[in-house]
Amino acid sequence: MMRSLKEITEAIVKSYRDGGGANHLGGLHLPSRDRVARILHGLEELIFPGFSCDEALTDENLEYVTGSRVAALLDEVRAQVVLDLTHEKGQAAVGPTLVDDAHAFALSLFDAIPSLRAALDLDVQALLDGDPAVRSREEVILAYPGLRAVLVHRVASFFWKNDLRLLARMMSEVVHGATGIDIHPGATIGDHFYIDHGTGVVIGETTIIGNHVKIYQGVSLGALSVSKKLQDHKRHPTLEDHVTIYAGATILGGDTVVGHHSVVGGNVWLVKTVPPYSVVEHEVSVRVGSRDRGKSFDPAI
Numbered sequence: 001m002m003r004s005l006k007e008i009t010e011a012i013v014k015s016y017r018d019g020g021g022a023n024h025l026g027g028l029h030l031p032s033r034d035r036v037a038r039i040l041h042g043l044e045e046l047i048f049p050g051f052s053c054d055e056a057l058t059d060e061n062l063e064y065v066t067g068s069r070v071a072a073l074l075d076e077v078r079a080q081v082v083l084d085l086t087h088e089k090g091q092a093a094v095g096p097t098l099v100d101d102a103h104a105f106a107l108s109l110f111d112a113i114p115s116l117r118a119a120l121d122l123d124v125q126a127l128l129d130g131d132p133a134v135r136s137r138e139e140v141i142l143a144y145p146g147l148r149a150v151l152v153h154r155v156a157s158f159f160w161k162n163d164l165r166l167l168a169r170m171m172s173e174v175v176h177g178a179t180g181i182d183i184h185p186g187a188t189i190g191d192h193f194y195i196d197h198g199t200g201v202v203i204g205e206t207t208i209i210g211n212h213v214k215i216y217q218g219v220s221l222g223a224l225s226v227s228k229k230l231q232d233h234k235r236h237p238t239l240e241d242h243v244t245i246y247a248g249a250t251i252l253g254g255d256t257v258v259g260h261h262s263v264v265g266g267n268v269w270l271v272k273t274v275p276p277y278s279v280v281e282h283e284v285s286v287r288v289g290s291r292d293r294g295k296s297f298d299p300a301i
Contacts, residue, residue, distance in 0.1 A: 031083045035076060036170045042073040043155055046113050047120060051141050070110055077106040084167045105162055116154055119191060123150050126192040130214055145179035146195030156185035187221075189213075190241070197247075204236035206254060213239050216247040216266075224253040224271060240276070 003011075016023050024030060041052065046069060050057045057065060081102035089098075127140045127147060134140055140147055152175035160168040168185035176182045181198045183189075186205035193209065195201060197217040203209075207221045223235035234254035243258050245251070246266040251258065258264060259276035267282045274280055 029083055030087060031080045031167055031170060033170060035080055036167060037174050039073065039076050039080065040152060040171060040174055042069060044151065045069060047117050047151065048141050074106050077109060078102045080167060081105050081164060084164045087166055109158060112158060119154055120151055122191045123147060123193050126194040130194050131196060145181060146198040149175050149179050149181035149183060149195060149198060150193055153183045153185065153189065160185040206234045207236040208238040210239060210241035212242045215245040218248040219245050220250045222252050
């Protein structure tokens with residue numbers, strides 16, 4: 001027999017009381033997904049002014065509008081940072097010191113905006129230089145998911161390095177859901193970074209990527225083992241400067257290094273170091289001219 005709505009509600013509440021770690025009851029609020037997304041949108045407006053809002057910016061109103069945005073965003077950032085710090089340190093840490101720490105971090109974040117803009121300008125230039133389909137800087141900023149993923153990563157990495165790990169992970173998941181590009185905020189990424197197309201790219205926590213690196217869709221930079229005991233070890237590969245990784249390649253392991261100026265071809269599975277100036281290919285053989293009329297033919301790969 002179908003249970004009543006009251007009985008169903010009581011059963012759900014009982015599961016909360018019995019469920020342990022799947023609940024967050026009796027504590028302070030956790031950071032909000034919606035507010036984290038709002039913070040990212042506000043930071044995008046500060047990094048690329050005039051690209052993501054309907055308000056026209058001029059020399060006359062630029063300082064006023066920027067000041068208003070910073071002031072409004074300061075409260076948002078500070079509130080979410082307090083919640084992250086409370087989660088990390090426990091409710092006993094709540095107090096004036098925690099609020100002061102959150103305020104100091106928010107100021108340091110806004111102070112870093114010029115350097116974030118400079119780094120992202122190089123990422124835009126990498127796409128302009130490397131993709132013949134690109135027509136303008138505006139197209140890169142407005143329409144390239146790879147750039148958006150890198151923008152959020154550079155912001156999330158700032159949070160990660162300041163031990164705001166939950167907020168950093170939430171930021172990376174906002175852009176992961178929007179672009180299909182999964183970059184852990186702990187990954188280290190150099191200048192002039194270029195992700196083309198991007199869908200299905202995965203970059204693990206301890207990955208190190210040098211300068212002038214280009215990767216395509218479906219690339220995985222992962223770990224050979226997912227053992228929890230290796231959490232504090234380098235588990236993901238290193239790509240040195242001027243490396244190109246083509247679509248579908250998988251590179252695994254903390255000891256794996258792709259030497260500078262190397263190219264890793266599509267669909268390659270790589271678990272060992274290759275020296276500088278290497279070309280790593282996935283061998284394909286096709287029996288040219290061996291197809292019989294009326295019969296199916298599958299090339300040997």
